Amino acid sequence: MVRIAPSLLAADFSRLAEEMEDVRLAGADWLHYDVMDGCFVPNISMGIPVLESIRKATGMFLDAHLMITEPVRYAQAFCRAGADLVNIHVEADRPEEIERALRLIKDEGKRCGITLKPATSWEAARPYLDLVDLILVMTVEPGFGGQHFMAEQMDKLRALRHALDESGRSILLEVDGGVDPETAPVCIENGADVLVAGSAVFHAPDRREAIRRLRGN
């Protein structure tokens, strides 16, 4: 069954512990933690101290999405702050440095992922297939929640699904951006294992119902 990862970017930041517990009870599988540096993306969100605090407040699996330049500088710090999985963008540095960051995350005993912006082709993931546990396909331009789902990204998701199935690798495929009960089915059809949803969960009048509908139940 597909995993649902509510994005804390859409939560009430003044009540993060309660918000996390509320979506856990509503059936969420993971929590998605968006980190923005005002450089790789034109916005600034949360960083290391907030992650340390929420780590103390929840036992849920924390999926950190680093939208930062040169993630090798901070990969270890996010692991030590309590992330269970650290996603870095393939566009955020030279390939040698991306590989170095992925190895640092693995050396910390955590899972690692690479993320592809909408304009990046699926082949950009190829050099890292022996290293990563997850590939994240962006279905909006990273930087803001509440944007419109880019359905054309489904070709990329399908290509990755084929490549992974062919090679027999057990790498999870995650989709992030504009995922709601209307757009979730096409993500699942094209091979998504994990759906990130910010607005569609946190702004829903009934979060349990929203998570149930995202799964397609």
Ligand code: DX5
């Ligand atoms: C966008 C972030 C997303 C965002 C998703 O840059 O990476 O995780 O929070 O928000 P929604 O689900 O509202 O598009």
Ligand code: ZN
């Ligand atoms: Zn994200």
